Amino acid sequence: MRHTFVFFILLLLSELSLTGARAADLHPPKQVTAGNGFSIATTGNGDATFYLVGPSDRAKQTVRLGNAIEVAADDVRTAGRYIATVCGSDGCASSAFYVVAAAPAQLSFLVHPSRVPVSAKDAISAVAFVFDKFHNLVLQPVKVDFNVAVKDAPAISRSLPTNNGVAWIRLNATRKGGPAQVVASIGSISEHRVVQQVASDACNLRIKATRKGNSVAVETETVRDCSGNPVPDGTVVTFTATDAKGKTTVDAPIKRGTARVQMRLTGGATISVASGVAMGNEVRIGGTP
Amino acid sequence: MRYLLALLIFAVTLLFVAVGWVTSGGLARAEIRSASTPTEAVQALLADVQSHNWDRAYARLANNKDIDRSAFERDLSGSYRSLRTYSSLEGFDVWPIHAASEQAVVRANLHWSTAVGPIDDVRDLKVEHQGSSWKVDWPSPNLPKVPPQVIPVNYLRWDVINRGPEDDWGEQNVDTPQVRIISMNPVERPDRLIILGEIVNEDTVPAYVNVNATLLDQHNAPMSQEGSFDKISHTLLPKQVSPYRIDFPGIKLKQIKSVRMDAKAMLVPASADPVIEVSGQRMNTDALGKKVLSGELLNESGQPVNIAQTLAVFYDSNGRVIWVSDGYIDQALLPQTPVHFAVDLPDDVAAKVQNYHVTVNHYSSGNS
Amino acid sequence: MISWVAFRRLGLVLFAVLLLARLGPNTAAWAADALPSVQLNADSISPRPIEELTGKNIARDYAYAWQTLAQALDQDRSELLDGYFTGFAKETLSRAVADQKKSGIRVHYIDHGHKVSALFYSPSGDAMQLRDTAQLEVQVLDGDKMVHQEQVALNYLVLMTPAADRWVVRLLETVPGF
Numbered sequence: 114m115r116h117t118f119v120f121f122i123l124l125l126l127s128e129l130s131l132t133g134a135r136a137a138d139l140h141p142p143k144q145v146t147a148g149n150g151f152s153i154a155t156t157g158n159g160d161a162t163f164y165l166v167g168p169s170d171r172a173k174q175t176v177r178l179g180n181a182i183e184v185a186a187d188d189v190r191t192a193g194r195y196i197a198t199v200c201g202s203d204g205c206a207s208s209a210f211y212v213v214a215a216a217p218a219q220l221s222f223l224v225h226p227s228r229v230p231v232s233a234k235d236a237i238s239a240v241a242f243v244f245d246k247f248h249n250l251v252l253q254p255v256k257v258d259f260n261v262a263v264k265d266a267p268a269i270s271r272s273l274p275t276n277n278g279v280a281w282i283r284l285n286a287t288r289k290g291g292p293a294q295v296v297a298s299i300g301s302i303s304e305h306r307v308v309q310q311v312a313s314d315a316c317n318l319r320i321k322a323t324r325k326g327n328s329v330a331v332e333t334e335t336v337r338d339c340s341g342n343p344v345p346d347g348t349v350v351t352f353t354a355t356d357a358k359g360k361t362t363v364d365a366p367i368k369r370g371t372a373r374v375q376m377r378l379t380g381g382a383t384i385s386v387a388s389g390v391a392m393g394n395e396v397r398i399g400g401t402p
Numbered sequence: 403m404r405y406l407l408a409l410l411i412f413a414v415t416l417l418f419v420a421v422g423w424v425t426s427g428g429l430a431r432a433e434i435r436s437a438s439t440p441t442e443a444v445q446a447l448l449a450d451v452q453s454h455n456w457d458r459a460y461a462r463l464a465n466n467k468d469i470d471r472s473a474f475e476r477d478l479s480g481s482y483r484s485l486r487t488y489s490s491l492e493g494f495d496v497w498p499i500h501a502a503s504e505q506a507v508v509r510a511n512l513h514w515s516t517a518v519g520p521i522d523d524v525r526d527l528k529v530e531h532q533g534s535s536w537k538v539d540w541p542s543p544n545l546p547k548v549p550p551q552v553i554p555v556n557y558l559r560w561d562v563i564n565r566g567p568e569d570d571w572g573e574q575n576v577d578t579p580q581v582r583i584i585s586m587n588p589v590e591r592p593d594r595l596i597i598l599g600e601i602v603n604e605d606t607v608p609a610y611v612n613v614n615a616t617l618l619d620q621h622n623a624p625m626s627q628e629g630s631f632d633k634i635s636h637t638l639l640p641k642q643v644s645p646y647r648i649d650f651p652g653i654k655l656k657q658i659k660s661v662r663m664d665a666k667a668m669l670v671p672a673s674a675d676p677v678i679e680v681s682g683q684r685m686n687t688d689a690l691g692k693k694v695l696s697g698e699l700l701n702e703s704g705q706p707v708n709i710a711q712t713l714a715v716f717y718d719s720n721g722r723v724i725w726v727s728d729g730y731i732d733q734a735l736l737p738q739t740p741v742h743f744a745v746d747l748p749d750d751v752a753a754k755v756q757n758y759h760v761t762v763n764h765y766s767s768g769n770s
Numbered sequence: 771m772i773s774w775v776a777f778r779r780l781g782l783v784l785f786a787v788l789l790l791a792r793l794g795p796n797t798a799a800w801a802a803d804a805l806p807s808v809q810l811n812a813d814s815i816s817p818r819p820i821e822e823l824t825g826k827n828i829a830r831d832y833a834y835a836w837q838t839l840a841q842a843l844d845q846d847r848s849e850l851l852d853g854y855f856t857g858f859a860k861e862t863l864s865r866a867v868a869d870q871k872k873s874g875i876r877v878h879y880i881d882h883g884h885k886v887s888a889l890f891y892s893p894s895g896d897a898m899q900l901r902d903t904a905q906l907e908v909q910v911l912d913g914d915k916m917v918h919q920e921q922v923a924l925n926y927l928v929l930m931t932p933a934a935d936r937w938v939v940r941l942l943e944t945v946p947g948f
Contacts, residue, residue: 144946162912162917164875164910164912164917164918166875166877166910166918167866168862168863168866168942168943168944169861169862169863169865169866169869170865170866170869171866171869171870171872171873171875171876171877172869172873172875173873173874173875173912191862191865192943192944193943193944193945194924194944196908196910196918198910198917198918200912200917205917205918207910207917207918207920211944211945211946213946220572221571221572222572223572223892223894223896223897224574225577225893225894225896226577226894227574227575227576227577228577228605228606228607238892238893238894240892240893240894240897242572242897242929244858248858248861248862249943250927250929250941250943252927252945276890277889277890277899277927278899278927279890279899281817281890281892281893283817283893304572306574307574309606311606312606314604314641315641345606345640346558347558347560347606347608347639347640347674348606348639348640348641349639349640349641349642350641351643351759353759358681358682358684359681359682359683359684359697360682360683360684360697360758361679361680361681361682361683361697362679362680362683362759362760363677363678363679363680363702364639364642364677364678364761365677366557366558366639366640366674366677368556368557368558368674374677374679374702375702376679376681377679377681377700388641389602389603389604389641389642389643390584390602390643391641571856571857571931571940
């Protein structure tokens with residue numbers, strides 16, 4: 114009788130141990146939104162160690178199999194593939210799931226160039242990358258509004274959907290110089306950039322010369338490009354004079370729209386002007402009276 | 403034995419001192435101290451200049467009563483942090499040009515070793531017979547002195563604020579300037595291949611430029627790479643054009659199939675001043691018979707330019723760049739004070755030159 | 771009585787076993803040191819075509835990025851990421867290295883190569899988006915105990931941007947599919 118009792122006790126213990134060894138498993142959702150906590154259902158009995166490995170996170174905790182495992186919002190802020198693993202006394206079971214970006218919250222807006230000659234075609238490129246508040250690229254198509262505003266000219270607007278988180282456009286520079294405000298926006302999120310539209314090469318460069326004793330004052334008219342925009346101050350204008358003593362050259366920057374120099378010239382001289390590769394007129398000045 | 407060793411060490415020391423004295427030109431200096439000929443007089447004077455013995459050099463002058471000693475010293479050792487102040491007289495060649503019983507003219511070619519390389523300075527010196535020896539009649543130093551004045555300066559300056567390291571990636575930055583190589587011409591010389599041309603800053607902001615050339619062989623493989631180094635105006639203001647020159651010693655034109663040019667530009671802070679006038683430019687022949695382009699530089703601003711470098715580009719009848727040469731000015735450019743310059747070019751090139759243009763690089767202490 | 775030949779064989783076997791045992795823990799380091807293969811296809815890139823040299827550089831630098839990533843994770847050294855990662859990618863991976871240092875849970879990649887397609891090359895040439903199908907063996911270790919191991923093909927969306935002398939990874943995001 115006593116042997117029979119011991120046998121039953123052993124049988125019961127053996128059964129209990131078999132039940133405890135039932136394979137642990139876990140069932141995470143297929144997809145989770147970044148920054149949202151969620152539960153992972155588990156099967157099995159007994160204590161186990163739960164591991165969560167993501168693109169930027171490594172977490173480990175002791176869990177009770179059969180109960181749901183709560184994953185905190187902070188553990189799933191980075192979009193990407195996560196591996197959830199539980200290890201019980203009988204081994205480990207794993208399952209993968211994806212965290213996807215949350216709603217758009219930030220724009221990385223690349224606008225080039227920062228300076229562009231007026232009237233240049235397709236010269237401005239604007240590229241917007243859409244991110245959520247955790248810096249995950251938002252892959253769901255989102256409409257980005259591009260807007261270009263120039264003073265005293267009608268604004269240009271276009272809406273484009275993102276593709277793999279990117280939207281881009283090319284824009285022409287206007288005929289008028291000055292800053293162009295380029296804006297990309299999604300709802301209330303917007304990013305501003307400024308592109309300076311600058312005058313092109315000097316056009317119709319003209320000089321006048323006046324003798325003052327042994328020197329000649331040479332001055333340009335206001336230097337403008339072919340669209341009538343004033344060429345920026347600092348642009349170098351090269352004056353060349355040829356007289357009996359030889360050649361005289363001066364590289365002078367434009368100040369307040371014009372460039373002027375004082376050249377020491379005796380006798381008659383021929384004076385010409387150029388800026389970069391643009392040539393101007395030529396004047397002849399007589400000798401001292 | 404102990405005394406023998408001491409004597410040996412003493413003898414060896416004496417020998418070393420003697421060798422040092424001879425190699426430093428001591429023998430030559432001793433020989434020319436007597437100055438019994440015009441050439442010896444000039445040699446003696448220059449030997450003293452070389453050893454910075456200004457008192458003795460000054461004493462050798464025939465006209466030292468008419469010349470201020472410090473002016474004489476400044477004439478040869480430089481002032482205003484000019485290139486001459488960073489130079490030393492490495493050597494000299496002297497030969498007579500004209501000689502009579504009481505007067506002579508001696509030509510001296512002074513070889514200066516400077517911070518930017520060797521510079522030769524040719525001077526024709528008058529020598530007078532005084533008493534039993536010859537003495538040099540040193541030309542009165544024409545050291546410029548700028549009269550006290552106020553020069554109003556209203557110059558442009560560009561400062562640059564770039565995107566900071568902590569700024570977001572998408573944050574807008576200022577673009578590098580747009581520059582363009584407007585011409586490139588390979589020229590073969592007996593000992594080298596030279597790439598010549600011009601580059602323009604097409605932008606509205608200043609650019610710091612550098613031009614590199616890579617020679618490609620018959621299989622399009624790179625065989626040599628060189629940069630323009632100081633044969634270019636590195637800082638180009640908007641629409642400014644600079645010549646460039648890149649030398650490849652020991653390479654022949656037939657060895658290469660093509661040249662890969664690379665112009666690099668950076669946005670840098672810069673100032674539009676000083677404006678330097680280059681006047682009286684003309685081609686002529688110097689005292690040594692070399693073809694040169696000479697003229698005068700005039701600093702139109704109110705600040706001295708400590709070191710100036712002229713870069714001359716020469717064009718043929720088709721407007722093609724056929725030569726680029728440069729020269730450093732060893733004296734400072736003081737405001738409103740003309741300074742002579744000359745750059746040389748090979749005789750065969752000079753024969754083809756139809757036009758030329760001179761630009762000036764300037765370095766001022768305390769300025770960028 | 772053991773013969774001399776049998777004794778030598780036993781010695782050789784023991785040596786081989788010891789060698790394998792010695793190599794065992796270091797195979798990870800060996801794998802991490804190897805440069806993974808990267809095949810770049812830029813046929814469908816837009817809006818601007820990729821320059822030949824840029825294509826070569828992208829493939830080379832992306833391979834280096836994966837090599838340094840594996841090394842950084844193996845050696846718990848986030849500074850190794852500085853060379854080929856920047857911005858969000860560097861932040862994310864640095865956090866991962868710091869986390870695994872703290873928790874003792876490590877991820878080890880054995881890289882079997884990358885098939886990369888270039889998707890987007892910005893008009894001004896300052897950003898390139900790539901799609902990468904990576905053949906990886908992923909091992910998750912808790913201390914010395916391996917808790918997970920899998921052979922897997924993972925899809926990555928990558929954003930690379932030019933730095934001073936190379937292209938660097940600015941974003942490296944695993945996605946369910948393309």
